[in-house]
Amino acid sequence: MTLYGQLLERQKEQDSIRVGVIGAGQMGRGMVAQISTIPGMIVTGISDLNIDAANAAKDAFNSSSEEKVEILTTTDYKEVINNENVDVIVEATGVPEVGAKVCLECLLAHKNIVLLNVEIDITIGSLMHKLFKSAGLVYTGSAGDEPAEVVSLYEFAKSMGMEVLVAGKGKNNKLKVHANPDTAKEEAESKNMNAHMLAAFQDGTKTMAEMNLLSNAIGFKPDIKGMHGISGDLDSTVDQLSTKEEGGVLSQYEVVEYVDGLAPGVFVIVKGQNEGVVEELNYLMKKGDKDRHILYRPFHLASLETPLTVAKVALNNDTSIVPLGVPVSDTVAFTKKDIKKGEKIDGIGGYCVRGLLETHEECLKENHIPIGLIAGNTIAKEDIPADSFLTLDNTELDTTTTVYKLRKLQDEFIG
Numbered sequence: 556m557t558l559y560g561q562l563l564e565r566q567k568e569q570d571s572i573r574v575g576v577i578g579a580g581q582m583g584r585g586m587v588a589q590i591s592t593i594p595g596m597i598v599t600g601i602s603d604l605n606i607d608a609a610n611a612a613k614d615a616f617n618s619s620s621e622e623k624v625e626i627l628t629t630t631d632y633k634e635v636i637n638n639e640n641v642d643v644i645v646e647a648t649g650v651p652e653v654g655a656k657v658c659l660e661c662l663l664a665h666k667n668i669v670l671l672n673v674e675i676d677i678t679i680g681s682l683m684h685k686l687f688k689s690a691g692l693v694y695t696g697s698a699g700d701e702p703a704e705v706v707s708l709y710e711f712a713k714s715m716g717m718e719v720l721v722a723g724k725g726k727n728n729k730l731k732v733h734a735n736p737d738t739a740k741e742e743a744e745s746k747n748m749n750a751h752m753l754a755a756f757q758d759g760t761k762t763m764a765e766m767n768l769l770s771n772a773i774g775f776k777p778d779i780k781g782m783h784g785i786s787g788d789l790d791s792t793v794d795q796l797s798t799k800e801e802g803g804v805l806s807q808y809e810v811v812e813y814v815d816g817l818a819p820g821v822f823v824i825v826k827g828q829n830e831g832v833v834e835e836l837n838y839l840m841k842k843g844d845k846d847r848h849i850l851y852r853p854f855h856l857a858s859l860e861t862p863l864t865v866a867k868v869a870l871n872n873d874t875s876i877v878p879l880g881v882p883v884s885d886t887v888a889f890t891k892k893d894i895k896k897g898e899k900i901d902g903i904g905g906y907c908v909r910g911l912l913e914t915h916e917e918c919l920k921e922n923h924i925p926i927g928l929i930a931g932n933t934i935a936k937e938d939i940p941a942d943s944f945l946t947l948d949n950t951e952l953d954t955t956t957t958v959y960k961l962r963k964l965q966d967e968f969i970g
Contacts, residue, residue, distance in 0.1 A: 699860025
């Protein structure tokens with residue numbers, strides 16, 4: 556039975572999937588609105604530090620839903636997670652420290668979790684996936700976010716026996732590597748967004764994190780630190796994302812990449828596995844005689860697609876995107892400005908650092924710091940110039956944070 560058919564059955568049986576939402580910002584708010592018209596699914600709990608935001612999301616749900624639902628709203632995420640009327644938790648805060656606490660609380664409450672928090676997934680996802688699986692629970696990233704949609708294309712191609720050479724996404728915002736909440740404020744207000752979130756999009760951190768999540772899920776690595784980030788259309792992307800020997804920019808295949816010009820879509824570049832498939836691909840794709848083709852989904856609907864993952868979790872114990880095991884890549888902290896000795900360093904979407912993607916091996920070898928660990932009272936131990944890496948030598952991390960403790964466990968027990 557299709558997912559839609561299963562949802563209709565749940566509606567018919569008056570046994571709707573009950574969703575608890577942590578974070579009623581842009582992403583959480585959009586998802587709640589979407590669920591209001593989905594058969595066999597309702598929202599029964601919403602938590603946000605801003606109770607007005609939680610209540611606004613509740614009102615929006617009930618104003619659109621045919622079924623008026625009693626929805627718990629609170630500033631305490633634990634109340635939603637431990638509510639007996641909640642089946643699946645969606646974490647939509649985007650804050651690593653909050654995400655770490657929510658993951659632990661879900662484990663203790665024996666609740667499945669869907670993450671719209673890529674930032675925590677790339678920091679402690681390997682550990683969390685293993686712990687949830689050991690507990691008989693589901694831990695997964697969300698449909699609609701680019702990484703999961705690339706995985707869908709990747710698995711589509713691999714299921715047909717094709718060779719996948721490159722996997723990636725279009726860059727949705729022009730790259731402004733020194734963006735901060737002040738420079739992003741006006742545009743953020745016009746889009747009803749949080750300025751820190753927009754700054755993380757603009758400075759490239761979000762793109763790095765998304766491709767980090769994809770890397771950890773399929774085993775592909777960045778070809779260089781930060782990836783190449785070429786500009787191009789569908790045709791030129793195929794040509795540019797080939798090896799240097801073939802006239803492109805890559806030193807190898809099986810890499811993750813982002814492209815300015817393909818937003819808001821996602822893609823994989825594939826190669827037919829034999830002459831018969833190559834011939835048929837050339838006929839079907841209408842691009843002439845080529846040995847590589849791009850499979851492209853021209854959109855991703857972000858949190859609006861999250862309920863599809865919620866349904867997969869609740870109905871089939873299935874996932875949309877999970878880590879393979881040991882991290883393949885890390886998004887590490889790279890300074891956006893000069894930082895003085897003794898200065899407190901803020902994290903994702905702030906004034907001090909942006910994320911840069913590199914392999915996990917490079918992160919360990921060079922003592923770089925995953926950006927998700929920049930939380931609490933992180934202090935510079937020396938002057939650190941702009942456009943340089945934070946390291947365990949020049950930075951004192953806050954070892955009291957939950958995310959630090961969990962990353963420490965992941966490093967020790969998983970690698």
